[in-house]
Amino acid sequence: MTRSAVPAAERRGELREKLTQAALRLIEAHGLAGVKARPLAQAAGCALGAIYTVFPDLDALILAVSARTLARLEAHLDASAIQPAPDAPPREAARQKLVALALAYLDFAYAHRAIWRALFEHRLSEGRAVPEWMVENQSRLFRRVEALLGPLVPRLDAAQRALLARSLFSAVHGQVLLGLEEKLGVMAFATLREEVERLVFATIRGLEKEDR
Amino acid sequence: MTRSAVPAAERRGELREKLTQAALRLIEAHGLAGVKARPLAQAAGCALGAIYTVFPDLDALILAVSARTLARLEAHLDASAIQPAPDAPPREAARQKLVALALAYLDFAYAHRAIWRALFEHRLSEGRAVPEWMVENQSRLFRRVEALLGPLVPRLDAAQRALLARSLFSAVHGQVLLGLEEKLGVMAFATLREEVERLVFATIRGLEKEDR
DNA sequence: CTGAGGAATGAACATTGTTCAAGCCCTTTT
DNA sequence: AAAAGGGCTTGAACAATGTTCATTCCTCAG
Numbered sequence: 001m002t003r004s005a006v007p008a009a010e011r012r013g014e015l016r017e018k019l020t021q022a023a024l025r026l027i028e029a030h031g032l033a034g035v036k037a038r039p040l041a042q043a044a045g046c047a048l049g050a051i052y053t054v055f056p057d058l059d060a061l062i063l064a065v066s067a068r069t070l071a072r073l074e075a076h077l078d079a080s081a082i083q084p085a086p087d088a089p090p091r092e093a094a095r096q097k098l099v100a101l102a103l104a105y106l107d108f109a110y111a112h113r114a115i116w117r118a119l120f121e122h123r124l125s126e127g128r129a130v131p132e133w134m135v136e137n138q139s140r141l142f143r144r145v146e147a148l149l150g151p152l153v154p155r156l157d158a159a160q161r162a163l164l165a166r167s168l169f170s171a172v173h174g175q176v177l178l179g180l181e182e183k184l185g186v187m188a189f190a191t192l193r194e195e196v197e198r199l200v201f202a203t204i205r206g207l208e209k210e211d212r
Numbered sequence: 213m214t215r216s217a218v219p220a221a222e223r224r225g226e227l228r229e230k231l232t233q234a235a236l237r238l239i240e241a242h243g244l245a246g247v248k249a250r251p252l253a254q255a256a257g258c259a260l261g262a263i264y265t266v267f268p269d270l271d272a273l274i275l276a277v278s279a280r281t282l283a284r285l286e287a288h289l290d291a292s293a294i295q296p297a298p299d300a301p302p303r304e305a306a307r308q309k310l311v312a313l314a315l316a317y318l319d320f321a322y323a324h325r326a327i328w329r330a331l332f333e334h335r336l337s338e339g340r341a342v343p344e345w346m347v348e349n350q351s352r353l354f355r356r357v358e359a360l361l362g363p364l365v366p367r368l369d370a371a372q373r374a375l376l377a378r379s380l381f382s383a384v385h386g387q388v389l390l391g392l393e394e395k396l397g398v399m400a401f402a403t404l405r406e407e408v409e410r411l412v413f414a415t416i417r418g419l420e421k422e423d424r
Numbered sequence: 425c426t427g428a429g430g431a432a433t434g435a436a437c438a439t440t441g442t443t444c445a446a447g448c449c450c451t452t453t454t
Numbered sequence: 455a456a457a458a459g460g461g462c463t464t465g466a467a468c469a470a471t472g473t474t475c476a477t478t479c480c481t482c483a484g
Contacts, residue, residue: 174386
């Protein structure tokens with residue numbers, strides 16, 4: 001049995017951490033395509049082969065970065081949650097919270113463009129399954145929206161609300177995605193922010209009207 | 213000067229065509245990552261180096277496929293346009309057309325998943341500009357939406373309508389994107405179709421209400 | 425018929441991710 | 455203290471890939 005001053009398990013953990021950080025910085029600097037084995041090893045100060053002692057392959061490393069990004073995103077959404085006036089009617093409170101959630105999502109994507117993009121750009125090599133903890137993490141985002149829909153569309157049952165939450169999230173995601181894409185022509189961030197707010201609000205109004 | 217039975221220019225054109233078709237089939241079979249130089253040459257029945265006599269690199273070839281995909285998409289949208297009852301009020305006609313447009317977009321994406329995805333997955337290597345004909349092609353899609361917004365939000369000026377069209381397109385795009393993504397859990401196509409219809413309709417209603 | 429010019433070819437190169445035989449270092453044993 | 459054992463680390467080597475370019479082959483004017 002080993003009993004060195006620094007246990008093997010801890011050293012492995014440190015290496016994992018250093019590699020994850022290095023990958024994160026590489027993504028921020030050069031996008032997903034910038035994550036290459038040799039620069040990674042260099043940045044983490046380890047041997048080329050050492051990468052493969054803590055990750056089965058680079059895909060797994062990128063997944064680790066994605067997990068961290070999702071955690072950061074959730075923290076950001078929590079921090080950005082607003083507290084409507086206590087005497088506001090529940091409907092109005094839910095509306096405000098929903099708009100604030102969408103804007104917080106946009107803000108995060110804007111502030112951390114590169115790693116946010118990596119979250120969605122990264123496609124696993126053909127035939128590899130997405131780990132279920134990743135699916136679970138994504139579902140949590142949908143559930144945030146779902147929780148706010150109750151007061152707005154009380155006529156819908158839980159299953160329909162879940163679908164609607166997913167749709168709403170997707171719609172906002174699409175706006176953020178194309179809005180931040182330089183490819184389609186630049187758009188001032190402030191303008192994009194207004195557009196997201198406008199569309200979310202309009203959609204809520206429309207949904208409420210139908211539900212009534 | 214050359215004057216062979218088959219002029220050089222024509223042979224080049226044929227090769228371009230064969231390579232584009234081969235790339236298209238490869239994308240359909242294995243996604244963007246399936247577009248590799250050697251299989252391409254094999255499929256097109258040409259030498260490896262021949263690829264580089266008609267395309268500067270594989271990126272350009274993929275762009276050629278994308279151009280074709282966009283053309284197909286536009287043709288599909290044209291073919292799917294509906295003609296509302298002639299006595300329907302303009303507002304109602306525009307609503308129906310807008311919903312039909314969104315559904316046609318979804319249908320195309322579903323029917324040609326692989327090449328549709330390729331349209332958006334493909335990122336140019338760092339620092340390369342998107343050709344402006346590509347930007348122009350994308351803008352045409354936005355303008356389709358824009359044209360239908362007139363009767364629905366008459367209070368908005370042209371610039372605001374353009375922004376709104378972009379937002380609407382993005383929202384539908386997001387729904388289609390995440391809806392077809394197996395990653396986030398499967399969703400029956402019929403359900404997705406209903407969801408798109410529901411959200412577009414709700415959004416229109418909400419927008420009209422605000423505009424009134 | 426011939427040779428010059430240009431076009432096509434695929435071997436060779438550069439850059440990747442990934443593997444694994446070899447060596448190093450730490451622990452245990454004598 | 456020395457040596458044997460064994461797991462961990464290492465980076466050279468391999469396979470796959472995009473791209474280039476010296477060579478080859480073809481075409482056709484003379």
